[in-house]
Amino acid sequence: MAPPPEQKAPVxxxxxxxxxxVEDARLxxxxxxxxxxxxRPGMLHACFVRxxxxxxxxxxVDVSRALRLPGVHAVLTAHDLNPGVHEQWYSLNGxxxxxxxxxxxxxxxxxxxxxxxxxxxxxxxxxxxxAAELVVVDYEPLPPVVDYAxxxxxxxxxxxxxxxxxxxxxxxxxxxxxxxxxxxxPHVVSRTLHQQAHGPVPLETRGIVAxxxxxxxxxxxxxxxxxxxxxxxxxxxxxxxxxxxxxxxVRDTGGGFGQKVMPQREEMCxxxxxxxxxxxxxxxxxxxxxxxxAGQARHEHGEVRMAFDDDGRILAATLDHVQDAGAxxxxxxxxxxxxVGLLFPGPYRIxxxxxxxxxxFSNTSGRVxxxxxxxxxxMAREVVLDAAARRLGIDPVELRRRNMLRHEDLPTxxxxxxxxxxxxxxxxxxxxxxxxxxxxxxxxxxxxxxEGRLLGVGTCTYVEPTxxxxxxxxxxxxxxxxxxxxxxxVHVAGGSCGNSLExxxxxxxxxxxxxxxxxxxxxxGDTAVTPFGGGTGGSRSGxxxxxxxxxxxxxxxxxxxxxxxxxxxxxxDDVEFVRSRATVKGRPExxxxxxxxxxxxxxxxxxxxxxxxxxxxxxxxxxxxxxMIWANATHVCTCEVDPRTGAVKLLRYxxxxxxxxxxxxxxxxxxxxxxxxxxxxxxxxxxxAHDDDGNPLATTFMDYLLPTATEVPVIELGHVxxxxxxxxxxxxxxxxGAIGSAPAVVNAVADALAPFGAEITRLPLTPATVxxxxxxxxxxxx
Amino acid sequence: xxxxxxRLRVNGVPRRATVPPRLTLADFLRTDCGLTGTHLGxxxxxxxxxxxxxxxxxxxxxxxxxxxxxxxxxxTVEGLTPPGGGLSAVQxxxxxxxxxxxxxxxxxxxxxxxxxxxxHPRPTDEEIREALSGNLCRCTGYQGIVDAVRAAAxxxxxx
Numbered sequence: 014m015a016p017p018p019e020q021k022a023p024v025x026x027x028x029x030x031x032x033x034x035v036e037d038a039r040l041x042x043x044x045x046x047x048x049x050x051x052x053r054p055g056m057l058h059a060c061f062v063r064x065x066x067x068x069x070x071x072x073x074v075d076v077s078r079a080l081r082l083p084g085v086h087a088v089l090t091a092h093d094l095n096p097g098v099h100e101q102w103y104s105l106n107g108x109x110x111x112x113x114x115x116x117x118x119x120x121x122x123x124x125x126x127x128x129x130x131x132x133x134x135x136x137x138x139x140x141x142x143x144a145a146e147l148v149v150v151d152y153e154p155l156p157p158v159v160d161y162a163x164x165x166x167x168x169x170x171x172x173x174x175x176x177x178x179x180x181x182x183x184x185x186x187x188x189x190x191x192x193x194x195x196x197x198x199p200h201v202v203s204r205t206l207h208q209q210a211h212g213p214v215p216l217e218t219r220g221i222v223a224x225x226x227x228x229x230x231x232x233x234x235x236x237x238x239x240x241x242x243x244x245x246x247x248x249x250x251x252x253x254x255x256x257x258x259x260x261x262x263v264r265d266t267g268g269g270f271g272q273k274v275m276p277q278r279e280e281m282c283x284x285x286x287x288x289x290x291x292x293x294x295x296x297x298x299x300x301x302x303x304x305x306x307a308g309q310a311r312h313e314h315g316e317v318r319m320a321f322d323d324d325g326r327i328l329a330a331t332l333d334h335v336q337d338a339g340a341x342x343x344x345x346x347x348x349x350x351x352x353v354g355l356l357f358p359g360p361y362r363i364x365x366x367x368x369x370x371x372x373x374f375s376n377t378s379g380r381v382x383x384x385x386x387x388x389x390x391x392m393a394r395e396v397v398l399d400a401a402a403r404r405l406g407i408d409p410v411e412l413r414r415r416n417m418l419r420h421e422d423l424p425t426x427x428x429x430x431x432x433x434x435x436x437x438x439x440x441x442x443x444x445x446x447x448x449x450x451x452x453x454x455x456x457x458x459x460x461x462x463x464e465g466r467l468l469g470v471g472t473c474t475y476v477e478p479t480x481x482x483x484x485x486x487x488x489x490x491x492x493x494x495x496x497x498x499x500x501x502x503v504h505v506a507g508g509s510c511g512n513s514l515e516x517x518x519x520x521x522x523x524x525x526x527x528x529x530x531x532x533x534x535x536x537x538g539d540t541a542v543t544p545f546g547g548g549t550g551g552s553r554s555g556x557x558x559x560x561x562x563x564x565x566x567x568x569x570x571x572x573x574x575x576x577x578x579x580x581x582x583x584x585x586d587d588v589e590f591v592r593s594r595a596t597v598k599g600r601p602e603x604x605x606x607x608x609x610x611x612x613x614x615x616x617x618x619x620x621x622x623x624x625x626x627x628x629x630x631x632x633x634x635x636x637x638x639x640x641m642i643w644a645n646a647t648h649v650c651t652c653e654v655d656p657r658t659g660a661v662k663l664l665r666y667x668x669x670x671x672x673x674x675x676x677x678x679x680x681x682x683x684x685x686x687x688x689x690x691x692x693x694x695x696x697x698x699x700x701x702a703h704d705d706d707g708n709p710l711a712t713t714f715m716d717y718l719l720p721t722a723t724e725v726p727v728i729e730l731g732h733v734x735x736x737x738x739x740x741x742x743x744x745x746x747x748x749x750g751a752i753g754s755a756p757a758v759v760n761a762v763a764d765a766l767a768p769f770g771a772e773i774t775r776l777p778l779t780p781a782t783v784x785x786x787x788x789x790x791x792x793x794x795x
Numbered sequence: 796x797x798x799x800x801x802r803l804r805v806n807g808v809p810r811r812a813t814v815p816p817r818l819t820l821a822d823f824l825r826t827d828c829g830l831t832g833t834h835l836g837x838x839x840x841x842x843x844x845x846x847x848x849x850x851x852x853x854x855x856x857x858x859x860x861x862x863x864x865x866x867x868x869x870x871t872v873e874g875l876t877p878p879g880g881g882l883s884a885v886q887x888x889x890x891x892x893x894x895x896x897x898x899x900x901x902x903x904x905x906x907x908x909x910x911x912x913x914x915h916p917r918p919t920d921e922e923i924r925e926a927l928s929g930n931l932c933r934c935t936g937y938q939g940i941v942d943a944v945r946a947a948a949x950x951x952x953x954x
Contacts, residue, residue, distance in 0.1 A: 033891075036898065037895060037898075039898075040895055040898030041889055041902075042832065042872065042875075047899065050831035216842060217836065268933050511896030512896070683935060686939070690936035690937070721931065722924040
């Protein structure tokens, strides 16, 4: 395939074009700085002793043999570290949000396999791992609560503070209210769908280096993080150190996907231990630890009920949803979990409905955020819509056409109060189907079925809130410095983990100022030199950094124009400033470079206009007035299922999305591709499985199967562009790919299996699952 | 166990070191040589992020002990850059096709692809995907990577 054609942006603007990435030169040559690349004088290394059982009481931890190993500096237990916690809460949720327990190290009881019990500090990781094996912990096993789905009925409690294992629950109107609608509806379709535990699994595991300087009482932290300022505030509170004495440096982060929005228990341990140690302390998680203890997501099930009239129009829809919180979720899942219910109606006209969500502890690793954390709303709705189509004998595309919101329905409010506007679900749906040539596929499928081949097609259309204005996320700052040489530095909080935030912020700044892009650089990720910001998460960075840059650059540009006008002895209205050069309109030879303007601002201050401050630097902070900015997309997938092996081969994969005007099409496409493939992995391969005793069964990449280049199809993209209400009209696009893909894949497989009456109720759709479905339906001899 | 003396060339530079027998080549390169471009994504030979060339052949540096590299020529991602600076043909193709995002898997991919194209200068798409299947990427969905490998092959001077 030829390189994508250059997209034409409005003349002279960088926004909207495929500007090559600022990040690439260093990352391609091995010159990036990830947290494991940080080396400090005398640096020590940590390794955790972790529980081998899902639930047990334990008494004293015998560290004596470990301490005698040469090269070991300390072996710390809960007794040593946990009392050091001053305050422990996340800025994202605020101080007063009811949180779940989160001790740095396990105290008296371990609650999942991988639960950290002790921390060894040694000269290097090899010695630390040797010593960890010498730590003796006497476990008295207790009956674990392994399966969250029955945890509410269990006599055992994961946390004594939460008898019955209920973290919390949220609900809309009573289910009974809907009784008459369902009782009188011509058709009611009901399904319970179980989604398996899987997670973000960035290629770079978690990691942190913490260095305490005792005399001034200063902490420096190098972290792998999506939110450097969250890490800083958290560390300051944890240790009761003034926030301005904590510096967090995040240069390169090897993927986040929600995993790295907040520090977890191990990071707390490193911060707490560092203040006791004479040198910096580094902890780099290994992959086995990551798959044991970094957390899980997506583990939930729901019973969906939909009532239809005789024409296939939805009369009502309900979702009874239960979600696994694990033992130590980060943070409490309740606040973010409500989105599953609120968004469940999706892009459809559903006049009535309700939901109930319960969040449940289990003796497994804690729930963490994962790209589109509410994704189950789409999984539940879209899979059941296809099941309903089969039941009603209506083509699933036709069923959606009858129910999907169209342009003339907008703005609207869904039956749970979510206000939709600036969205185009129907347009993306039709575009994606046209790209596929849906009727042609149905004909091909029919021919294939006649030959005994199982082809299927599935779709998923969703609407998604991006750039949400929670208190922590509702503002973003920028500082723009035109240096004395005329070069420009834009400082923003950062937290890029592959999101290309350096590139897009440089594009936005060059446009907002009128600077040549080669003159603009950016500083991100270092809390000492960047304004406070919420980091990457919630698909917020495009919109919020565009706002921050616009807010900040406007005043600076006015000062640049004023200096130029004063020196050129013309009115400001007669000055143009393009590509770092100010000229008098109609006299392009008469002008000043940005370097000359900066020289005036810093070194010829007598020549400045009388009312203008010296220097050329400004800070600003954008505050979004929008509770959220809606984005939407449709995923369409075709597949072939091998009835003998149960293997699913994806044939074509199409995404049509509307994220508003793109800042950089390559970056947008990359986000969609990556998210889509994560969803494909979630539908078909990835499973953080446990046995009945709570032992994890996937602790290496030989058991936890990430999609590789051989499983992933070519992904075809279509764009529909409507402006959102926020800065530049941009909408978020970071998460959506991971929301829409898994349901589309599941529906494609369900469609392939439909002739046998097989209905999917459990994920992932591994070959064994698919063969099992076919066997149960009688399609394949057992 | 007693430490072992080794001599090898890393990116053309002769090196002598005394290392524990259990030290992996990856840790030797990262810690002893300060070449942190070689990344560790799994340490059990699946993800491919630590891929380096050992006497011209792509190997997982997490599965090779430093002592096994005694007498060998090792090339890491830092050694693929042309002498005058800039980017190699494979690196250029990766940049041009948006074949990287977070960049953590990228050095291993650049090394793997460089070795692959040396042996298969005219690969089919299927061969490209097969070759890439030993390297995990969590960001790109492999879309840009496949395009980049094809483009580097079409240029014909990838190695």
